[in-house]
Amino acid sequence: MKILITGGGGFIGSHLADRLLADGHEVCTVDTYATSRRDNLTPQDRLTIVEGTIADEAFFNGVMDDFGPDAVAHAAASYKDPDAWEEDARTNALGTAIVVRASERLGVKRLLYFQTALCYGVKPEEQPITLGHPLRPYESSYAISKTAGENYIRLSGLDWVSLRLANVYGPRNLSGPLPTFFSRLTQDKACFVTDTRRDFLFVTDLVDVATKALEGTGSGAYHVSSGSDVAIKELFDATTSALGLGEIDVEIRPRAADDAESILLDPSRTNADFDWRTSVALEDGVAQAIAWYREHGIEQTYTHLKEEELRVRS
Structure with missing residues (x-):
């Protein structure tokens, strides 16, 4: 498959890229490198590395058109500054809407999203938290904007999976x-x-789920923990x-x-x-x-x- 990873130079995105390349897929990564490292990715065959923001609609549409992915793994997120509400909204909410629209336009077969467990708030009503727990992402701009992104994905006509994550390390x-x-x-x-x-969840255990999701397993929201x-x-x-x-x-x-x-x-x-x-x-x-x-x-x-x-x- 051809798989595009937003935030592909970051912690989760680069580990996912490594696994997909090892499995023989063709990968394109998009990243601003605001909170990631360029040495997380090693240039190689079947890997296209692009620098830029998903919040720039013309730029991202161009990347999608050039690469033509079968599936998209959406790992890009703004979280660098807890007071940067505008940037969080621009990347996590607007950027996700742009990713969704481009994926719909190109007929992407599967969209994978990485969501924060903070969507439930910091004082959940149950332990362990079930998927039926109310969403209350009110304590941080990051959680609010990430949950808005997940809601845009739900609103779409795409085949999607959202992985709500434990503390990945x-x-x-x-x-x-x-x-x-x-x-x-x-x-x-x-x-x-x-x-x-x-x-706490080790990153390769998460990647095990993510790769299966991109290949068609599952539908809707899941906890990875x-x-x-x-x-x-x-x-x-x-x-x-x-x-x-x-x-x-x-x-x-x-x-x-x-x-x-x-x-x-x-x-x-x-x-x-x-x-x-x-x-x-x-x-x-x-x-x-x-x-x-x-x-x-x-x-x-x-x-x-x-x-x-x-x-x-x-």
Whole structure:
């Protein structure tokens, strides 16, 4: 197949591109490189790399016309600045509408979307969260705009799958607590963790689902998650172990009153429809991520959260 990946130079998009190329597909990536790295992609046969924004309709239509994809994986997203409402709306909402219209016009067979679990809000009413939980993306511009994008996809006549994600981690990831722990520990800076639990998913386990979705499995919304949660302290301990630092005493701070003790997604529909389970243990996944950070370095990390929210929600 010919598959176009928006955000193809980013964390998830580049891992998906690697898998699709290895499977023999032809891939075109589109990325602005605002929060991604150019060395995430290796130029090769069957890979077309294009730089630009999906929010530019004329540009994106031209890329789609030139490449003529059979399927589109929409991983591009703005999340660099939590106060950049206009850019979030431009990329995540308007950009998605442009991707949808171009896909409809060209008769794309399948559109795959990557959605945030923050579509349910930070205080979900149930644990684990089921697909029937109300959508309440009110706490951040990122969640609001990403959910608007998913709604444009629902409004379309396309055959689509939306993957609502747990906390995805692994090599090339530059957001969330793991790269922050690595950066601070390797600079001899103090760290702390909060008494919260989160559902962590290694990136290749996500790619297993994404490739099946692009090939025609499933329809509608799915949770991609491990189905279990771990304490942030466990993630910190796995990080220090991978760094060869052993066990380190770290301050554990209480969560804020408006933060959930746990955010855990129910993956049962995904398990059944995709015949899928996670395969990478947290310790192994963290070790792989740390090895990549050591080799490539981290110049900057990114978050959709405001500074005062980082300690409880990252």
